[in-house]
Amino acid sequence: GSIEVICGSMFSGKTEELIRRLKRAQIANQSVKIFKPAIDTRYDVENIVSHDANVIPSTPVSHSRDILLMSNNMQVVGIDEAQFFDADLPHVCEELAVRGARIIVAGLDMDYKGRPFGPMPHLLSVAEFVTKLHAICVKCGNLASHSYRKKIIIDQDSQVVLGEKDLYEPRCRICYHSEFDINGDIIPIAIERINN
C-alpha cells in the first residue's frame, strides 16, 4: 500500500481533491471507506461535504485507532480533516498501508498561527506522495498558503475554532503578516505577529 497526503490552507480545495480521488477509486470498483474526526460537525455529521457541496458518505470517529478496527479489507481509505486527529494517526496510516491499503489523507498543514498542525507534519514525512494545494490571497491575488483568522476572534487562543469564511480568509505570506485599514490599504507590518 501507500500513503498520499493532500495538504494546504483553508479554501485550497483539499476536500474536493480527496473526493475526486475517492470517486475515481469507486468507479474502478475498489472498496472505499472514508473517515473524519467526530469533532468536525460544521456541515454534516455523516457526510464529508466540501465547499462545493460534493457529498460522499463518511464515518465520524473519535480516535484514530477506530479507523484500524473499521477498515478491514478496504482497498482505499480516505481521511479528511486529519489535523484534528490524535498523534496515533500516522501509525494507523502506516499499519493500513503495510496491510496493502491505499491511504489518502487530507488536512491543514498549518494552523491560523502558521504552526504545523497536529499529526500533519509526521504524516507528510512518512507519505509516499504529497500534494500541497493553494488558495488565492483575498488581499493581493497571489497564491495563499496561510489561513488568517479574522480579528473578530483572534483573542480566542484555542487552536481549534471551527469556522468558514466568516472566521478565516486565505492569505499569502506577506499579507498574512500585514495589517490593513478599513479601506483595504496596507498599514505598517506588525512585527509582533511575525514573532508569534
Ligand code: ZN
Ligand atoms: Zn497577499
